[in-house]
Amino acid sequence: MRKRARILVPLLAAAMAAAACSGGGATLPTQGSQGASPPAGNPGNPGSLPRNETLYTTGTQWGPPAHFNPIREGDHATGTKGLVYETLFHYDPNTAKLVPWLAESGSWTSDTVYEAKIRSGVTWSDGKPLTAKDVAFSYGLGKIETISFHNLFDWLKSAEAIDDKTVRFTFSKANYQEWDFNLYSRVIVPEHIWAGRSEEEVLNGANEKPVGSGAYTYQSHDQDRVVYVRRDDWWGKSALGKEPKPRYIVDVATPGNEVAMGMLLQKGLDLSNNFLPGVANLVNGNFGITTFYNEPPYMLSANTAWLVPNTTRKPMDDPAFRKALAASVDTKKIVEGVYGNLVKVASPTGLLPQWDQFVDQAVVGGSGFAFDTAKARKTLADGGYRDRDGDGLVENKDGSKIKLTLMVPTGWTDWMEAARTIATSAKAAGIDVTPDFPDFNALVEKRSKGDFDLLVNNERQLSNTPWTYYDYVFQLPVNKTQNTVNFGRYENKRAWELVQQLNQVRTDDVAGMKAVISQIQRIHLDEMPIIPLWYNGLWAQSSVATWKNWPSAAQGAPKSAPVMWRHWLELGGFETLTQIQPAGS
Numbered sequence: 001m002r003k004r005a006r007i008l009v010p011l012l013a014a015a016m017a018a019a020a021c022s023g024g025g026a027t028l029p030t031q032g033s034q035g036a037s038p039p040a041g042n043p044g045n046p047g048s049l050p051r052n053e054t055l056y057t058t059g060t061q062w063g064p065p066a067h068f069n070p071i072r073e074g075d076h077a078t079g080t081k082g083l084v085y086e087t088l089f090h091y092d093p094n095t096a097k098l099v100p101w102l103a104e105s106g107s108w109t110s111d112t113v114y115e116a117k118i119r120s121g122v123t124w125s126d127g128k129p130l131t132a133k134d135v136a137f138s139y140g141l142g143k144i145e146t147i148s149f150h151n152l153f154d155w156l157k158s159a160e161a162i163d164d165k166t167v168r169f170t171f172s173k174a175n176y177q178e179w180d181f182n183l184y185s186r187v188i189v190p191e192h193i194w195a196g197r198s199e200e201e202v203l204n205g206a207n208e209k210p211v212g213s214g215a216y217t218y219q220s221h222d223q224d225r226v227v228y229v230r231r232d233d234w235w236g237k238s239a240l241g242k243e244p245k246p247r248y249i250v251d252v253a254t255p256g257n258e259v260a261m262g263m264l265l266q267k268g269l270d271l272s273n274n275f276l277p278g279v280a281n282l283v284n285g286n287f288g289i290t291t292f293y294n295e296p297p298y299m300l301s302a303n304t305a306w307l308v309p310n311t312t313r314k315p316m317d318d319p320a321f322r323k324a325l326a327a328s329v330d331t332k333k334i335v336e337g338v339y340g341n342l343v344k345v346a347s348p349t350g351l352l353p354q355w356d357q358f359v360d361q362a363v364v365g366g367s368g369f370a371f372d373t374a375k376a377r378k379t380l381a382d383g384g385y386r387d388r389d390g391d392g393l394v395e396n397k398d399g400s401k402i403k404l405t406l407m408v409p410t411g412w413t414d415w416m417e418a419a420r421t422i423a424t425s426a427k428a429a430g431i432d433v434t435p436d437f438p439d440f441n442a443l444v445e446k447r448s449k450g451d452f453d454l455l456v457n458n459e460r461q462l463s464n465t466p467w468t469y470y471d472y473v474f475q476l477p478v479n480k481t482q483n484t485v486n487f488g489r490y491e492n493k494r495a496w497e498l499v500q501q502l503n504q505v506r507t508d509d510v511a512g513m514k515a516v517i518s519q520i521q522r523i524h525l526d527e528m529p530i531i532p533l534w535y536n537g538l539w540a541q542s543s544v545a546t547w548k549n550w551p552s553a554a555q556g557a558p559k560s561a562p563v564m565w566r567h568w569l570e571l572g573g574f575e576t577l578t579q580i581q582p583a584g585s
Helices: 009-023 132-143 151-155 176-185 197-203 257-265 279-284 321-328 332-339 352-360 361-368 373-382 413-428 440-449 467-474 494-501 508-527 574-579
Strands: 054-058 090-092 097-100 103-110 112-119 156-163 164-169 216-222 225-230 248-252 301-309 404-407 432-435 455-456 531-537 541-543
Touching: 054 257, 090 176, 097 103, 097 176, 103 176, 112 132, 132 151, 132 156, 132 467, 151 156, 176 467, 176 494, 301 321, 321 373, 321 413, 321 508, 332 413, 332 531, 352 508, 361 508, 404 413, 404 440, 413 432, 413 455, 440 455, 455 541, 467 494, 467 508, 494 508
Parallel strands: 054 248, 404 432, 404 455
Antiparallel strands: 090 097, 103 112, 112 164, 156 164, 216 225, 225 248, 301 455, 301 531
């Protein structure tokens, strides 16, 4: 990783935090005999919120809300960004287009200048107008060296309001892919409130009385929930022709998936964004529970789970060994046996289904891999890895034993079972792999230092561009501590050059993107620095008891993302709130 965190890392890593524990394929351990009673209304005044106007959600927070600071992106309370604070654009994965939001338009006026036109009539929740100065100020916070998006100023020279409605961004070079990501990811805050804050307060302040431009305002919070109330004067009602239907949103912190399941069945929850096993029974039973698809995989795809080899350790430093390892993994068994078909086997490229147009099938046909124990054994033998002592397991080329450990966090029961399956199928091919289940924090420490053999990871969510995916895989330089990218410490200068080249292809130049991505894919499949396994689902189970018209694949139904995970409200989650309807209507 670079000296400072890349601009998109906190967003995607934070999304992974939700995605690993609730939305990325890992189940938190249940908490003993926790009750599963429906949530009361306002935490300070139980029952005070009218049920038919209140949406109860869960699946992002597993403990008390930490803060309401949208600048500290990794752990803010659900809804801080997306409900209270907003961005210049949203992004629609269905159309692969930016959706104007606070900005009514934006365009490149030259190769290195981008101008955004800010909407008239946008107001903060305290009644003051939102202007171009607020936008320039918000982006300018990136000049603080320890802020998450400080790297933006490696190539952004200035952000200035040239009038009340126009912001001009001037770059030293145009990273078009990364900039579009920024346009729907970077939150806008009011200058008249934030300008007087110290750097420490900007970075780490709790911001307990948030003033935003969004459709909701903060009402209250307690140990296990946050309550938001809809703004009747929200600017988007007239400018966007949208209005979220729930008057109140209560996001509940459930201590485990078992508790969320009980609350959902008792109609105390309307939307669970947890990983819940046995979804087929929920959907096919008479429980009033819906998912995006009414058959496997039931969910949209959200991110890719990879097997990550530490390429600084033998024999994982050998592409031939990594390719043999890839061929040894029976991912279908994981999909069917561990997940009950709630997830899908990943493409050899690992690119999400929403990015299918960028998969070069000719490259996959020539260099791709599939589960094939015999081929794995042959690849090992051809590479000099042979079973010299007759125990069924191959040794290193020098005859030394190969004993690899595969880490996943303890308590993440589905990943633990997946790790056992990977180890079993690897041993069938002659590779000695043993699962290891350390505490999550211990795993993170080992992972960042490169103190591991193999691990499972999924820290790249769906975005506007495959560039974010390849930025994770190939980012250089490799530092002593790798916190968010390239955990396998793979070094390929040509691949990293291509990733940077892709970043500088205009986002509307699909052919240009495909040409560069094809070259990156060939390196990926020839070298296998990471091994794609499965696509984690966009976990979403919805009750129709109080709210209906949830997104689904059914004809005429909304197709937006039915999810409240951090940073997904700009990817369709907010639009879902505008499309659901009271069940009694």
